[in-house]
Ligand code: MG
């Protein structure tokens with residue numbers, strides 16, 4: 093008989109997820125501070141790897157079968173799962189970095205998007221910056237929704253609504269084939285967290301839930317394909333993509349964003365949500 097573990101974790105288990113969340117946040121901060129024209133994504137990968145090792149943690153991406161890197165680095169029309177390489181970044185590139193750390197058997201998972209600074213045409217940079225801003229905003233709208241939700245599907249509905257309300261005319265595409273997930277002993281656990289409204293209201297939201305929420309949004313059509321490297325997910329129409337992600341715990345006192353140093357306080361304030369530390 094196979095006993096399926098509950099999607100609801102005990103308080104001590106949620107506490108075990110605080111440190112891997114912070115290590116993940118620090119690894120992404122280390123990468124973020126290095127991003128400038130001329131740097132390669134392999135160099136960013138090495139920095140994330142060094143930080144995670146120095147903290148006594150392991151890269152959970154390296155534990156994914158067949159994947160050898162610490163980060164995913166997706167540039168321009170690549171949306172997610174880009175493999176680090178030796179091509180120097182250029183001003184105006186839109187770059188999404190995804191990474192995670194496993195510490196004492198528990199996982200963190202987070203991603204951000206940035207426009208590579210430097211001299212690039214405004215009509216290239218502005219729409220990419222807006223895409224990243226709206227994608228990030230939709231992540232925080234989803235996390236805010238989680239804090240009030242009775243069922244998990246309310247998160248995806250809030251993400252989609254935020255994108256509809258804030259995208260330029262013509263709208264953005266939201267990837268349908270990739271979704272967020274539960275997180276804990278494994279980086280990827282049940283349940284799935286959709287980035288759009290679905291008919292099924294999903295599992296109950298109550299203390300013990302730990303989820304990685306990760307909207308993947310593109311300027312054009314949501315249709316993607318996997319490149320010949322077997323990993324990189326790119327848009328079919330060639331338009332740019334953005335990916336933002338945080339790991340979030342629902343506990344007795346409220347919610348806490350595990351992969352943000354302030355638990356999400358600053359970004360959740362506009363939504364009237366005050367995160368509570370896990371005690
Ligand atoms: Mg991730």
Ligand code: MG
Nearest residue numbers: 201304306337
């Ligand atoms: Mg994830």
